[in-house]
Amino acid sequence: MSQLQYFLALVAGGLATAALAYSFVTPFEQALLLKAFLALGCLSLIRFFVPLGLWVDGALALLGAVAVLTSIGAFVPPLPFFWMAVVVAWLFAWLFVERLSKSLAPRLSDNAGLGLLIPVVFGAALLVIWEVVTRGANVPPVLLPAPSAIGAQLANSAPILWADFVQTFIKSVLPGFAIGCLSGLVVAILVDRSPFLKAGLLPIGNFMSALPIIGIAPIMVMWFGFDWQSKAAVVVAMTFFPMLVNTVAGLNASSSIERDLMRTYAADYWQTLLKLRLPAAGPFIFNALKINSTLALIGAIVAEFFGTPVVGMGFRISTGVGRLAIDLVWAEIAVAAIAGSAFYGVIALIERGVTFWHPSVRGGRA
């Protein structure tokens, strides 16, 4: 056991013992599960004499989560030992993740499933604490609703959320992203080809990227109307420049020997572009795609604050805040976060397939 694990185990066990002693002030049959958890936590101190497997800590963390979640309403207001139990459960979860990551480390590189286990445990722990704190301490839902309330809202308003998702993501983000990235790529190739365009277009692109989105969004609404077209236009404006700059840099990424080689074959411009310079620019282009995947969603949502039909994620957030329907706002944020991460994840996966040869992907030497 490492020093940190030793310390965590000691504090978790000790705190469980103290909380168990404290819990005797309440009637025995009240919050039995919580007390059972504390008793087991106290028992876990025998690990200093008999080694315990890491799954024991996992089971304890799980039991603790269930125990604190089910006994939130048992005492009003919650007694201090309830909060101690929350901390104990959290410490066991920490200890579990700590031991898990240590024991998995050698196997992580070749198994993506195991690599996902740790973030999942970590995220679940975070949700449990969020739930317990918001409900246990009676945090006003307007400030921060409990995850369960957000989840319920997600389920109840699924049709609304889906319509918003279609409006914002499918209609605004995807076309805007495609047009912005593609035109950035094409213009980069033109800029690369012509020194005149390089001198003329790059500074204009730079200027465009400095335009504040809050400024261009209302203008785009005036130009392209209230519906998704104006949002897509904002997304185009946001995604164009990162793609332009990255591709221009990427087209120069091939080495002079690699380009001389093409010259010795008397390869023409297009052959050199397609067989050498674009493949060599791949990692740069995918960087731009990844940056743009998050930028695009932000752009579309913010743009909807400036005029929109009565549907869309940005519309729902801005009106939700106004109507104090904070659950719905959080549900919308959750949808946006999931959609954004999934979009990024898909691009990252494609990147792994396409630029498999790059040292950063295959994890080898150059």
Added chain:
Amino acid sequence: MTSVVSATNLGLTFKTNDGDVVALSDVNLTIEKGEFVSFIGPSGCGKTTFLRTIADLERPTSGSLTINGQAPERARKDRAYGYVFQAPALYPWRTIEKNVALPLEIMGYTSAQQAERVKRTMDLVNLAGFEKKYPWQLSGGMQQRASIARALSFDADLLLMDEPFGALDEIVRDHLNSELLKLWDRTGKTICFVTHSIPEAVYLSTKIVVMSPRPGRVTDVIESDLPGERPLDIRETPEFLAIAARVRDGLRAGHSYEEAL
């Protein structure tokens, strides 16, 4: 019959911010078909520049240069030579076999012709069995052999090699040297080979061009009378050592070490 390479009073001056740098001055040289010519000299003597000029990667600023009786640019567009660089420069997104096929793709060979030629040249450099590997999965020596296969795949009569084995260790280098000799013997190509190793130059060549820097020029041209059949231990024979001594003298004559120090 025209010479493969013919240079007359060839000069090349680079314009830089620090003024003009004379890379080549008054180079006169002819290379006949089937010769194995090594260019040797210290850094900055213009040996690589001369090779690049033959390949039309640099333009001469004075004198004349013909390849197979044609201007270098015409020769390059006719794909008259294969060039092997100091680094293998294999494209990492292509398998070895696809790398060897790269010039064939560019030159518009059919896929059947490509497959046939890739197989033949891969066999020639002893890389059969590594077709589906990626360059980074191969050792440095194997990568350089793949790059030689790539230069041979379209069967140009002239092979230009710029210190191809410079980055390899001596054991691999010896091995590749003797393989290169066999390959030259089998294919009958004209080879121009840049090196800064005296034993390598003497071991490989029928003609050794000694060059010296500031300005880059040819100081000696040595015709080697070593037999065509050359086992590696020929390097201990008196004939070999005599030629090596002459190369060393040529290098010393063209380069004042006191001045350099």
